[in-house]
Structure formats: C-alpha cells, structure tokens
Amino acid sequence: MKGIRNVTPYVPGEQPNFTDMIKLNTNENPYPPSPKVAKTLKNFSTNQLKRYNSVDNLSLKESLAQSYHLTPNHFVVGNGSDEILAFCFLAFFNCSDPVLFPTITYGFYRIWADLFKIPYKEIPLNKNYEINFEDYNQLNGGIIIANPNAPTGIFKSIEELAQLLEQNSESVVIIDEAYIDFAGTSAITLLERYPNLVIVQTFSKSRSLAGLRVGYAIGNPELMNVLAAIKSSFNPYSVDMIAESLAKSAVEDSLYYEEYSRKICQTRKWFDEKIKAVGFKSLPSSTNFLMVTHPKLSMEKVYQQLEGNNIFVRYFSKPTELQQFLRISIGTQEEMAEVYQILENILKRSI
Amino acid sequence: MKGIRNVTPYVPGEQPNFTDMIKLNTNENPYPPSPKVAKTLKNFSTNQLKRYNSVDNLSLKESLAQSYHLTPNHFVVGNGSDEILAFCFLAFFNCSDPVLFPTITYGFYRIWADLFKIPYKEIPLNKNYEINFEDYNQLNGGIIIANPNAPTGIFKSIEELAQLLEQNSESVVIIDEAYIDFAGTSAITLLERYPNLVIVQTFSKSRSLAGLRVGYAIGNPELMNVLAAIKSSFNPYSVDMIAESLAKSAVEDSLYYEEYSRKICQTRKWFDEKIKAVGFKSLPSSTNFLMVTHPKLSMEKVYQQLEGNNIFVRYFSKPTELQQFLRISIGTQEEMAEVYQILENILKRSI
Structure with missing residues (x-):
C-alpha cells in the first residue's frame, strides 16, 4: 500500500499506576x-457539552491577559503546550535555513522538526550542561530554547535571552517556559522590546x-494571528469546554499555585542538600x-533499585551524556524524605 | 522576519449565544x-488531574472494542474527529500522487492537504449532488469520502463503497462517518475484507x-499503529482525562443515543414533509x-430573515452551487415546528 508514513514517535515517560507508589518520573x-x-468542575453542567466549545477561547484569554497585564490578542490557547509548540513549528519555522536548538533539551523538538520536514541543527551544551547562546550566532530559520532547559533544569538569565x-531579530525565537514558575523569571518583560519573541507556558506543571x-503561547498579536490561523487549519476546537473553564479558574487562583510552587522549591532545596551531604x-x-x-554509583542500577522500592524516577538511556543522571521530580516533603532514606540505604549497600 | 507561514484558515460556523435563540447552524x-x-462527571475527582492522562486511551478503546465487536488495537482515539482526520492525512497520504475527494464535501480536507503540502484533486459531484465512485478510478495517493457526505447529507451504499x-486496494481509503448514526450503515462490516479501509467517527453528533x-479512527491494527505513531509524534496526550472517562460512559450507554438519533430522524422526516408541502x-x-x-426564494435572504427571528442556520456563500441552499440542523420537534412556521410566513410574504 502506498502513502504510508514511516515514523519513529516520541516515547513519553511510563505511567505506572500502583497503590502506594511514589511517582517522580514525569x-x-x-x-x-x-x-x-474543583468547585468549577462541581458546578459544570453536562448539558452544555452538546454544543461546540469556543474556537478563540476568549474567556480564558481574558483571564490570562488580566493576570499578565497584556491583552487577549497576545495569547493563543491549545491542547497542552505540546500542541501549541507543534503549531509554533508549523507557523514560524517555515524556512529552508535550519532551526536551532540544543542537543540536550525537550525531546519533542527534534520529533516535530522531523514530522514537518523542517531542517534543523542541534547545538551541543557546554561541559557544565549549560546552553551557550554565543553558539547560536549563525544562519538560522528560527530558534527554540526551553528555559529552564529540560532535563537539565538549568535557567538562563533574562539578560542573556x-x-x-x-x-536573531530576523528569526522567531521561541522560549518554552514549561517550568518557569519554579524559580525562573519569565521572558514576558521582553515581549514589548522583541517582536520576534514567542513564549510558551503550560497548566501541566505549577498549576497541577x-x-x-x-x-498557551504569548507573543505579539501579529505572530499570534498566524499561530491562531494554523490552529484553525488543524483542529480549531482543541481546548474542550471543561478544560477551558477549569483552566480559567486556575488562572484566577494564582496565589494558590504560587504557594505550592514555593513549597516544591523548598522541598527541592532540602532534598538537594541532603543527598549532596x-x-x-x-x-x-x-x-x-x-x-x-x-x-x-551506576544510575541505571539505582533507577532499578528505586523501582524495586515502588519509587519511579526517569532514567535516560540516550544520549550517553545523560546515562550518569537520574531525573527525579520533586514530590511532597514526605515523599522526598522517603526517597532520601532509600537512596541512603542503596548507597550504604553499594559502597 | 523569516519563516512565517502564510495560511488561510478554515472558518467554522459562527457560535452565536443569545437567550431564546434556535441554533441550527453547526x-x-x-x-x-x-x-x-452526567453521573461520571459528577463523580470525577479533580485531584486526579495533577497526573498526566493516558497516552493510549486503552480504557476508552476497550469500551469501543466491546461495542463494535473488535479489539482495542482496531482503534486510535483523538481530540475530536478533526484531530484524528488531520493525523490520518499525515499518516496515510504521504505520496506524490494526488489524494482524491469531492469538490463539495467537508471543507477541512482541502485545508489539511494545503497545510501538509499534500497534492490533491477535487472530483465534482454529479448533477444530483451525489458522489460518483467511477470518477475515482484514476491514479491517486489516497481517497477520503464523507459518508453521508456533508453538507449534502447524501449516503452512498456499502456495496458501492x-x-x-x-x-483502490493500493491506497488508503478513509471513510468519514461523522453523521453515520442518523440513518446510514457503517462501513465497519467491510473492515475485515479491506485492509486499506480507515473509518473515522465522532462523539460530537449522535452522542451530544x-x-x-x-x-476515533477504526482500521486494521497495522494502519492504526502508524496513526498512533503520528499522534505520539504530535501531541500524545490530546484526549484529556475527563474527556476519556465521559466518552467511555457515552459508549456504554448506546441505547440512550440510539433512541435520540431515531427521534431526530423522525423530526427530520416531519420537517422535510412539511416544507415540501x-x-x-x-x-x-x-x-x-x-x-x-x-x-x-433567495436563500441568502431567507437566511437573514431567519436570523432576524433568532434562528441560526448555515448559508454557504461558496462554492456557487451551494448558494441556492440553506443547511438546517435538525433540532427538537418544538424547535422545528417553530422554524417551519417562520419559513411559511417568509414564503407568504415573499411570493
């Protein structure tokens, strides 16, 4: 049969579902x-679902605009930042010059470039696993940087951005801020000065x-119009009615998630100091x-030993530079205390 | 700035929101x-939303499999049939020969082909607005047919399919069955005989x-694997947790929607006879x-007159063949009785 595409898909972290597990892998x-x-969900009337949801998500964009002191025209909302990023690749990387991104970063950038047949060039990190922006002073058809970068977790300053x-004023530069609420500073303050800047954020991390x-994407209204046109040419209704109304409530309760983001940062600091000791x-x-x-220690072995204790973290078998690491999501203080105990035991038995 | 795509998006039907309106336009x-x-939504615990949803939607696919007497491997679920159809274009129309579809059909087929730079050829309907399958005996890289076709509403028999x-055994043939539950017969019975068949259905119409x-798409597991790989390369989590669990409940209550689909068909028949009279x-x-x-009557004028009475239907200004029609969605019996009254009044005043 002809026309059938040969594609190697992105492999997301596994989603184990055991009782009493500590899930720190995604x-x-x-x-x-x-x-x-929760209250918005409780009050949601199922009857509404017979109607199509909003295409422009104006209600959610108004809340976002208020929260960020921008206008609704500065936003495009999508089905997770994955969909928004994929739309950004289609909207802004339509060029024969290569798109630039780091060798070690969110694995999806390469997958989307391959899927849409966009030329790209991966730029190595330095020996401290940091992005060196000087390496990006070369011919390009666009740049995408996760800030903080994943899975390294390292943040680049706003001045460097x-x-x-x-x-790179002639290319669109996308800053993927999935993790920005955990200690970074958003590039939003740069929007007015740089019309080539597009920021992407998500409700999946700090907003639980x-x-x-x-x-959603944030950018100057002209670029957002192009992005909205791509969305409308692919799947205009992708943010369902319930998702939009719950997300709106989340935006309107920013104090809640700011408090818990601080808590997570405190736990991270505590855990980091304990294991370093x-x-x-x-x-x-x-x-x-x-x-x-x-x-x-072999991190692959530690990964398996943790799994034997019902603790799931992420081990990257490639690229080889990452084999010496485990990526551990920060759970509650209680969970991390337990993980620390297990790690300490593993260490005692191994050395 | 370079790399910015020039795109003319699909324009969906407007979504007016007035009290007491009769909305028959989408x-x-x-x-x-x-x-x-409704019960599933009531019992849904918001706390779960902090976790990622399922990538493979196995729970929903198991219910679909049971309902259609197939296996979960025969299904791929997506964010509306729009997303699934877009993924099908990427997965199965990867060929330099043109994809074939009717000139008058779901407007998105042309939009997706343009977006993904897929060559295509539009085949005219016959003078009765019917698809003539003999016209599809020509070199092609795939075929997509809406059955019943939209916006004509006309159904092609399973024997002709x-x-x-x-x-066309060397091409993938997609049958878009968005409206199949309102009097058509699904092509599902052809699946075993034709490995090149992919069927797409939706929860948006008969399931309210x-x-x-x-x-979701239904097809042989080999093709579904390719489709799932495309989904995983674009936006693997696109069916959110609430959507999957509510859709599952809808599948498991097929008697309910079959009853209301029958009711809608009865109302359509009643309305059709009244206006023809x-x-x-x-x-x-x-x-x-x-x-x-x-x-x-000028249908454009009737469209405006109906709107003046708070009744919203769909008027297509292009292609020109469609300018003589109004597409009227079938509402409740009470709504259609009111629409009939207004149409009768318009007619009396106009002739």
Whole structure:
C-alpha cells in the first residue's frame, strides 16, 4: 500500500499506576489543583457539552491577559503546550535555513522538526550542561530554547535571552517556559522590546493540571494571528469546554499555585542538600525536578533499585551524556524524605 | 522576519449565544448527553488531574472494542474527529500522487492537504449532488469520502463503497462517518475484507458531546499503529482525562443515543414533509441536517430573515452551487415546528 508514513514517535515517560507508589518520573505536581478548580468542575453542567466549545477561547484569554497585564490578542490557547509548540513549528519555522536548538533539551523538538520536514541543527551544551547562546550566532530559520532547559533544569538569565533575541531579530525565537514558575523569571518583560519573541507556558506543571491538557503561547498579536490561523487549519476546537473553564479558574487562583510552587522549591532545596551531604551531585535546578548523579554509583542500577522500592524516577538511556543522571521530580516533603532514606540505604549497600 | 507561514484558515460556523435563540447552524445535537455521562462527571475527582492522562486511551478503546465487536488495537482515539482526520492525512497520504475527494464535501480536507503540502484533486459531484465512485478510478495517493457526505447529507451504499475499496486496494481509503448514526450503515462490516479501509467517527453528533472533543479512527491494527505513531509524534496526550472517562460512559450507554438519533430522524422526516408541502425542495438526507432550497426564494435572504427571528442556520456563500441552499440542523420537534412556521410566513410574504 502506498502513502504510508514511516515514523519513529516520541516515547513519553511510563505511567505506572500502583497503590502506594511514589511517582517522580514525569515532573507532575504532587499537590492537587486549586479548590476553585474543583468547585468549577462541581458546578459544570453536562448539558452544555452538546454544543461546540469556543474556537478563540476568549474567556480564558481574558483571564490570562488580566493576570499578565497584556491583552487577549497576545495569547493563543491549545491542547497542552505540546500542541501549541507543534503549531509554533508549523507557523514560524517555515524556512529552508535550519532551526536551532540544543542537543540536550525537550525531546519533542527534534520529533516535530522531523514530522514537518523542517531542517534543523542541534547545538551541543557546554561541559557544565549549560546552553551557550554565543553558539547560536549563525544562519538560522528560527530558534527554540526551553528555559529552564529540560532535563537539565538549568535557567538562563533574562539578560542573556535579550541578547539572543537581539542577535536573531530576523528569526522567531521561541522560549518554552514549561517550568518557569519554579524559580525562573519569565521572558514576558521582553515581549514589548522583541517582536520576534514567542513564549510558551503550560497548566501541566505549577498549576497541577497535567491531565487536563491546556497550554498557551504569548507573543505579539501579529505572530499570534498566524499561530491562531494554523490552529484553525488543524483542529480549531482543541481546548474542550471543561478544560477551558477549569483552566480559567486556575488562572484566577494564582496565589494558590504560587504557594505550592514555593513549597516544591523548598522541598527541592532540602532534598538537594541532603543527598549532596552523602556524596550525590546535582545540576543547579530552577524546576520541579533534579538531575542527580553519584561518582561511585551506576544510575541505571539505582533507577532499578528505586523501582524495586515502588519509587519511579526517569532514567535516560540516550544520549550517553545523560546515562550518569537520574531525573527525579520533586514530590511532597514526605515523599522526598522517603526517597532520601532509600537512596541512603542503596548507597550504604553499594559502597 | 523569516519563516512565517502564510495560511488561510478554515472558518467554522459562527457560535452565536443569545437567550431564546434556535441554533441550527453547526449540526449539534439538540438533546443533552446521556445521564450516565452526567453521573461520571459528577463523580470525577479533580485531584486526579495533577497526573498526566493516558497516552493510549486503552480504557476508552476497550469500551469501543466491546461495542463494535473488535479489539482495542482496531482503534486510535483523538481530540475530536478533526484531530484524528488531520493525523490520518499525515499518516496515510504521504505520496506524490494526488489524494482524491469531492469538490463539495467537508471543507477541512482541502485545508489539511494545503497545510501538509499534500497534492490533491477535487472530483465534482454529479448533477444530483451525489458522489460518483467511477470518477475515482484514476491514479491517486489516497481517497477520503464523507459518508453521508456533508453538507449534502447524501449516503452512498456499502456495496458501492466496497467497490471503491476494491478498485483502490493500493491506497488508503478513509471513510468519514461523522453523521453515520442518523440513518446510514457503517462501513465497519467491510473492515475485515479491506485492509486499506480507515473509518473515522465522532462523539460530537449522535452522542451530544461536541464540546468535549473526542473522535476515533477504526482500521486494521497495522494502519492504526502508524496513526498512533503520528499522534505520539504530535501531541500524545490530546484526549484529556475527563474527556476519556465521559466518552467511555457515552459508549456504554448506546441505547440512550440510539433512541435520540431515531427521534431526530423522525423530526427530520416531519420537517422535510412539511416544507415540501409548501414548495421547498431538499436533498435526501441521512444526517441530522437538511439541505433546503426553494425555486422562488433567495436563500441568502431567507437566511437573514431567519436570523432576524433568532434562528441560526448555515448559508454557504461558496462554492456557487451551494448558494441556492440553506443547511438546517435538525433540532427538537418544538424547535422545528417553530422554524417551519417562520419559513411559511417568509414564503407568504415573499411570493
């Protein structure tokens, strides 16, 4: 049969579902969504679902606009930041010059470039696993940077981003801020100065709504018009009625998620100090996860030993540079205390 | 700035929202979702939303498999049939020969082909607005047919479809069955004989869940694997947790929606007979809408007059062949009785 595409898909983290497991493998938030979100769901009338939902998501965009002191025209909402990022690739990387992104970053960038036949070039990190923006001063048809980067967790300063935007004013530069609420500073303040900047954020991490699928782009209204046109040419109704109304409630309860994001950062700091005290090392994280290594342990083995204790973390078998790390999402304080205990035991038995 | 795509998006039917309006412009179901769906929503715990939803939607696919006497491997679920159809274009129309579809059909087929740079050829309907399958015996890289076709509402028999599949055994043939539950016969019985057949269905019409965004493809597991790989390369989590669990309840209450689909067909028949008795004409519909015309009336004017009475139907300004029609979704019996009264008044005043 002809016309059938040969495609190697993205492999997301496994989703085990055991009672009493500690699930720290897909950077989910350990805390529930805001009580206001729960209340909105409780009051949602099923009868409405017979009608199509909104195409432009104006109601949610108005709340976002108010929260960020921008206008609704600065936003496009989609089915998770994955959909919004895929639409951004279609909307803004329509060029024969290669799109640039780091070798070690969100694995989906390469997958989308392949899927849409967009030329791309991967730029190595430096020896400290940091992105070096000077390496991006070369011919390109667009740039995408996760900030903080994943899975390294390392944050680049707004000043450095401004320079990147300045030096690439003829290309669209996408900043993927999935983890921005855990200690980073958003590039939103750069929007007015750089019309080539597009920021993508999500409700899946700090807002505890991974299972609801809502993400959004922020950018100048001209670029957002192009992005909205791509959405309308692919799947205009992708943010369902319930998702839009729950996401709106989440935006309107920012104090709630800010409090829990702080709590997660405190737990991360506590956990980081504890494991370092017994010889582990980690990359400096501005996210809700930690890249952990130990000079004397095989991380693949530790991964399996943790799994034997019903603790699920993420081990990357490729690229090879990542084999020495485990990516551990930050759970509740109680969960991380338990993980620390187990890690300490593993260490004692191994060395 | 370079790389920015120039795209003319699909324009969906407007979504007016007035009290007391009769909304018959986007083929929504006038009846609410099943009480079982409402119960599932009532019992849904918001706390779960902090976790990612399922990538493979196995729970929903198991219910679908049971309902259709197939296996879960025969299904791929997506965010509405729009997303599934877009994925099908990427998965199965990867060929330099043109994809074939009718000139008058679901407007999105052309939009997706343009978006993905897939070559295509539009085949005219015959003078009765019917698809003539003999015209599809030509070199092609795939075929997509809406059955019943939209916006004509006309159904092609399973025997004719079998012949189309037989004559194009080297191409994937997609049958878009969005309206199949309103009087048509599904091509599902042809699945075993034709490995090149892919069927797409939706929860938006007969199941009264337009605002929830769930659709699915049915086909042989080999083709479904390719489709799932495309989904996983674009947006693997697109069916959110609430949508999957509500859709599952809808599948498990098929008696409910079958009853209301029958009711809609009865109302359509009643309305069709009433308007024909006063001189209107219509295309033979197997859907929840009717293409209506009158030899002595401007349909554009009737459209505006109906809108003046708070009744919203769909008028297509292009292609020109459609300018003589109004597409009227079938509402409740009470709504259609009111629409009939208004149409009768318009007619009396105009002739």
